[in-house]
Amino acid sequence: MRAQSRPAAGPGRRLGPIVPASSVSGTTLVMVIAIMTYLAGLTVGGVDLVRATADDWARDIVRETTIQIRPAEGRDMDASVARVSEIARGTRGVSEVRPYSKAETARLLEPWLGSGLSFDDLPIPRLVVLKLSDATQFDAVAMQAKLEREAPGATLDDHRRFLDRLVAMARTIVWLGVGVLALMLAATVLSVVFATRGAMAGNRDIVQVLHFVGARDGYIAGQFQRRFLRLGLKGGCAGGAAAIATFLTAGLMADQGVGTAAVDQVDALFGRFEVGASAYAGVLSIVLIIAALTSITSRVTVYRTLRAMG
Known part of the structure; x- marks a missing residue:
């Protein structure tokens, strides 16, 4: 049975380390x-x-949602955008409404389609971006139902999937x-x-x-x-x-x-x-x-x- 926890060193000598200081x-x-x-x-x-x-x-996504208006034969896109913007401004929980013009929408597609293209014959949808209020709850389901009744062709995208x-x-x-x-x-x-x-x-x-x-x-x-x-x-x-x-x-x-x-x-x-x-x-x-x-x-x-x- 070992009687001590540490070996004794001689008088005036200091026990050196077991493991070398550098190796x-x-x-x-x-x-x-x-x-x-x-x-x-x-x-x-x-x-x-x-x-x-x-x-x-x-x-950013939670504070913002988008309404997309698809083009259709005989549909006045500018009038549809104006109507959707009016509906959005009267909706509770929406603090700011920004409709995108045709030129702004085209610029969004430039990174994928390039610049200088004519978008007149392309069925490009128009966008209306809504900034949502932090203080008031926004009801996306009620908003979508109202768009279906009063603005055919307009759909609400709350970016939930993204x-x-x-x-x-x-x-x-x-x-x-x-x-x-x-x-x-x-x-x-x-x-x-x-x-x-x-x-x-x-x-x-x-x-x-x-x-x-x-x-x-x-x-x-x-x-x-x-x-x-x-x-x-x-x-x-x-x-x-x-x-x-x-x-x-x-x-x-x-x-x-x-x-x-x-x-x-x-x-x-x-x-x-x-x-x-x-x-x-x-x-x-x-x-x-x-x-x-x-x-x-x-x-x-x-x-x-x-x-x-x-």
Whole structure:
């Protein structure tokens, strides 16, 4: 039975660490952890950007609805647009009505059909966009029934189908991001396991001597745990700082490129590139989680290896 928890050192001597302060395996592990943390940070930022953009789209869609007027033989489109606009202005819950002219409607189709085309012979529907009030409830069913009675050919589109698809897409991306993070954390844990076993094998003689003089398993495991905790913090901080620097650089480049065709197209699809505070908090959380996993994994691995050594 072991009588002491830690081997005694001679007078005036300080017991050195079991695991060398610097080694090739330690440097390699720091690089692996830094890369994993960096990729995990980018994943957190990307998921946060998509989530924020989807929320913005959802808020805009909820506050807006569209009435579409289909052309038909003998139908006066201008008169139909005027009648639909009049009905919309008298509807509860509508704060603003904006009918699109024929030229404005044609411009909406230019990205797909190109410019310079004649739309006179094409059955292009006319649009009336309604801005909805936040204070008053809008009854879409009653509005559609009124349009069917008083404005034949006009249909109300509340964008519900698009909103459902948008929410489903955002949720899918979030879960994919969670899956990627889980895989990266698992890869980090495996890397720590192999690095700890390598360190144990490289210091096998020292560990056996410590056992012989009465060192407990907890003392030996604590030495490895502290060493790998420092490695995890070092690699995690490096990867996290690189991820945050990437966010800041991308935001700066987006601000400087405002007005260019590429940036305008990205803004039209995803909105303004802006990583929120939750993404930065997520990166910091990833750093702490990886450091904790590195520490706990090394301790568990040391205990299992010591039991196997007998």
